[in-house]
Amino acid sequence: MSYHEYDPSAPYLHLLSVPVWGPLRERLAAVLAGVDPAAGTVLELGPGSGLGTEVVLDTVPDAPVLAAEPSAALRAVLLARLSGRPDAARLSVYPGGAAAVPLPDRIAAVVGLHMVGHLAPGQRARLWPALAARLAPGAPVVLNVQPPDTAVAVPEFPPMSVTVGRFTYQGTGSAEPTGPDSVHWRMRYATLDGDTVLDEARAEYDWWILSAAGLAAELAAAGLAVESTEQDVVVARR
Ligand SMILES: C[S@@+](CC[C@H](N)C(=O)[O-])C[C@H]1O[C@@H](n2cnc3c(N)ncnc32)[C@H](O)[C@@H]1O
Known part of the structure; x- marks a missing residue:
């Protein structure tokens, strides 16, 4: 079944994610620096x-990289950005998400950033042990969680803005609780020429609430050793 929740955000997500990734890039690189590519x-x-993916390719030379992305619109962005790299032959972009991707028999590292809220509790309960069984000894899992860490209403935040050329790309969002451990996010995006709105887009998705401590407990229950939960980045190892 094709996945469309991110279609409207495709022109915006990359531009607006770059500033968010600032400190995360170094954090991820530091964890992956010790990964054995063999x-x-x-x-x-x-x-x-x-x-x-760029951090993975830059930090773990020679290792095959399997990137499981269910959104066709975002796969287009990913492939357009990275398929021209000299080392692109070792990057495989699977058209499906965590439940669909055939897991490699031997895994050197797992990375999942700003995405764990897309995984329902039952899906996570199946995924973590399946990953743990395939991870090489000492291999890291790097995941993060995002607010809110309880199912509360999140008021729309001040728009994030990035300007490219003449035009400014903006994004904001708000969330409403949908259950004891889930919210529904409504994202709004716009392309502006000064004060003139040239384009508007809306994206919506359900999001499962999970705290860093809760994620750490799930990974520990799957047999992984949790190393850190600093700044909501959960690092665990086989
Ligand atoms: C907020 S974006 C984060 C993208 C990227 N990891 C980053 O940090 O910039 C969430 C991503 O999770 C993907 N996604 C949604 N459901 C998924 C699932 N079940 N398995 C894997 N990825 C999923 C979306 O298509 C989207 O690419």
Whole structure:
């Protein structure tokens, strides 16, 4: 079944994610620096436009990288950005998400950033042990969680803005609780020429609430050793 929730955000997501990725890039690189490229495949879940994929390719030379991205619109952005790299032959972009991607037998590292909220509790309960069983000894899992960490209403935040050429790209969002551990996000995007709105887009998705401590407990229950939950980035190892 094709996945369309991110279609409207495709022109915006990369531009607006770059500033968010500032400190995360170094954090991810620091964890991946010790990965043994001979230990297996680096699996990235929900790479979006590939901001994390670039870090993986730059930091773990020679390892095959499997990036599982269910959104066709975002796969287009990812492939357009990264398929021209000299080392692109080792990057495989799977057209499907975490539940669909055939897991490699031997995994050197798992990366999933700004995406864990897309995974329902039952899906996570199946995924973590399946990953743990395939991870090489000492191999890291790097995931993060995002606010809110309880199912509360989130008022629309001041728009994030990035200007390219004459035009400014903006994004904001708000969320409403839909259950004890889920919210529904409504994202709004716009392209502006000064005060003139040239384009508007809306994207909506359900999001499962999970705190860093909750994610750490799930990974520990799957047999992984949690190393850090600093700044909502959860690092665990086989
Ligand atoms: C907020 S974006 C984050 C993209 C990228 N990881 C980043 O940090 O810039 C969430 C991503 O998760 C993807 N996604 C949604 N459901 C997924 C699933 N079940 N498995 C894997 N990825 C999923 C979306 O298509 C999107 O690319």
